[in-house]
Amino acid sequence: MTELRYQLLPNRDPEAADVLVLPVPHELTVSYRAGTHNGPDALLAATAQLEYYDEDLAWSPFQHLGVSVLPTLEKTLWERPEDFHRRLGEATAALRRDSLLLCLGGEHSITPSLVAGRMPGPGTVVMLDAHADLRPSYEGSAYSHACPGHRLRAAGHRLLLVGVRSLMDAEAERIEADAGIDCYMARRLRQSAAWDALLAQLAALSGPVWLSIDMDVFDPGQAGSVGTPQPGGLGWYDVCELVEACLANPAVDLRGADIVELIPDPAQVTDMVAAKLSQRIIACWGRAQGYENGPRNGSQTEVDYH
Incomplete structure (x- = not known):
């Protein structure tokens, strides 16, 4: 098997790495387009074409951060969904807490289990998604890709939904009635007042936070190869601005992030968007943690620029 890693970077020892990348190619409940199980490999392969200087943040995170891509975590053939999701939560709980955990899906059903392991107490989940994902179950499963928002609220987490433009009437009613859910519909964000309010809310976050990005939050013209x-x-720079606002605040205790619902794109456009998004998350987190000032734990990396 080919070693999974950020291309051009040596895979660090997980015990010494600053960033832990966990591929979770779980695909069981997709209801439209299949192929999300190939998402992690496609994202990692696309990193071979990334320049490692972050042009917006004006620093090169991979000169200062060590990255370790962990072994793939998959559902076994006869494993029940509830057992897989329990095992996924236990696996993330066992990982070092002083590192950034970046998980690559797979379908969006994995997010609540990731959060359960990394953020067991109440926190805030910032979920960029075209869908509200607030159904208690879908097609007979509480572990569907249509249910992560419901499962997160049931676990006591506050939800900040961004970019929603597809939901059922019952979900809309729940958003209206539930003070623990803030929702910014995609079209509303075309108004400068709504956009500024969202940025202010992200900048004011504090305490434990998880960032979940479903690739369908993007306009399909920019990243269209997704599950639904x-x-x-949203556009590329919109999402970048939201990520930067979320992670810039030193009061935020980022417990992890995920990028989900990528389906490998024959044109490789969506693959590249997801890969560069992973880089931007790492760069924002690294800057907030002070890595701009130099490496920690001997993690400085020689980068073979192409």
Whole structure:
């Protein structure tokens, strides 16, 4: 098997790495387009074409951070969904807490289990998604890709939904009635007042936070190879600005992030968007943690620039 890693970077020892990347190619409940199980490999392969200087943040995170891509975590053939999700939560709970955990899906059903392991107490989940994902169950499963928002709220986490443009009437009613859910619909964010309010809310976050990005939050014209694409959506720089606002605040205790619902794209456009998004998350977290000032734990990396 080919070693999974950020291309051009040596895979660090997980006990010494600053960033832990966990591929979770779980695909069991997709209801439209299949192929999300190939998402982690496609994202990692696309990193071979990334320049490692972050042009917006003006530093090169991979000169200062060590990255370790962990072994893939998959559902076994006869494993029940509830047992797999329990095992996924236990696996993330066992990982070092002083590192950034970045998980690569797979379908969006993995997020609540990741959060359960990394953020067992109440926190805030910032979920960028075209869908509200607030159904208690879908097609007979509480572990569906349509249910992560419901499972997160049931676990006591506050939800900040961003970019939503597809939901059922019952989900809309729940958003209206539940003070623990803030939702910014995609079209509303075209208004400068709504955009500024969202940025202010992200900048004011504190305490434990998890960042979940479903690739269908993007306008399909920019990243269309996803499990359930929807018209409209956010652009690349919109998402970058949201990530930067979320992670810049030193009061935020980021417990981890995930990028989900990528389906490998024959044109490799969506693959590259997801790969560069992973880089931006790492760069924002590293800057907030002070890595701009030099490496920690002997993690400085020689980068073979192409």
